[in-house]
Amino acid sequence: MKSKSYYPSFVLLFLLGIAATALGFFVFAGPEGKVLSGVLIGLGSGTAGFAASKAITERIVRNNPQLNRTIDIEANDERNNLINLMAKAKAFDFGVYLPLPVFILATLLGAETKIILMFVGAYVLSWIVYLWNLGKLHREM
Amino acid sequence: MDNRLAEIRKARGMTQEQLADILSVSRQTIGSIENGRYNPSLSLAFKIARLFQLPIEEVFIYEEDDSDEK
Numbered sequence: 001m002k003s004k005s006y007y008p009s010f011v012l013l014f015l016l017g018i019a020a021t022a023l024g025f026f027v028f029a030g031p032e033g034k035v036l037s038g039v040l041i042g043l044g045s046g047t048a049g050f051a052a053s054k055a056i057t058e059r060i061v062r063n064n065p066q067l068n069r070t071i072d073i074e075a076n077d078e079r080n081n082l083i084n085l086m087a088k089a090k091a092f093d094f095g096v097y098l099p100l101p102v103f104i105l106a107t108l109l110g111a112e113t114k115i116i117l118m119f120v121g122a123y124v125l126s127w128i129v130y131l132w133n134l135g136k137l138h139r140e141m
Numbered sequence: 142m143d144n145r146l147a148e149i150r151k152a153r154g155m156t157q158e159q160l161a162d163i164l165s166v167s168r169q170t171i172g173s174i175e176n177g178r179y180n181p182s183l184s185l186a187f188k189i190a191r192l193f194q195l196p197i198e199e200v201f202i203y204e205e206d207d208s209d210e211k
Contacts, residue, residue: 073161078182079170 005062010055017048092130099123143202147175149193164188 024040027033061068074080099119106116150160150171157175161168166185173179181189190197 073165074167076165077167077170078185079173079179080167 005058007055007058007062010051010058013051014048014055017044017046017051020044021048095126142180143177143204144174145200145202146171146189149195149200150175153193160192163192 020040021044024037024042024044028037028040061071103116103120103123106119150157157168157171161171164171164185170179170181174181186197186201190200193200
């Protein structure tokens, strides 16, 4: 069975990324459009890079079924998936403690309260996502 | 959990690559199972046993350890 090709979509995404980068560089280049320019260049170049890598990979894989199968096996291999999940779990455990000294340091350095609260909010949100998934998985499994 | 995968595979004249290819897993997974570093999922264990037409307990040997004696 022939798998669906996303090549045209990636090419379109690449062109959109280039267009956004160009807009950021040339259209909003003045000091008044500094923030918008930065956002467009960042998002545009990131999107273009992602789309280009996906398009090139699909092009290479399309003409090489053996390579396609190898990539597929590596992506779905149960040991690889378990290793990936364990690595992510360890990173989350690390991330539990990492922000705490950063919050204290930011407070001591006199960072704006709204900035600190924004980061605290993001930190709390990550815990809400964790607890929500914990409950969901307990119900499902 | 102990297993006889390496012994059975070699007796059938198969390489790790060939076995991995048939089972659609990576060669590293086969190597790790053979070395006892990784215990496969139930479905993969059954796939392996069926491939060699053996009962699962002839491929994978479960030994109780202290933590199981409760």
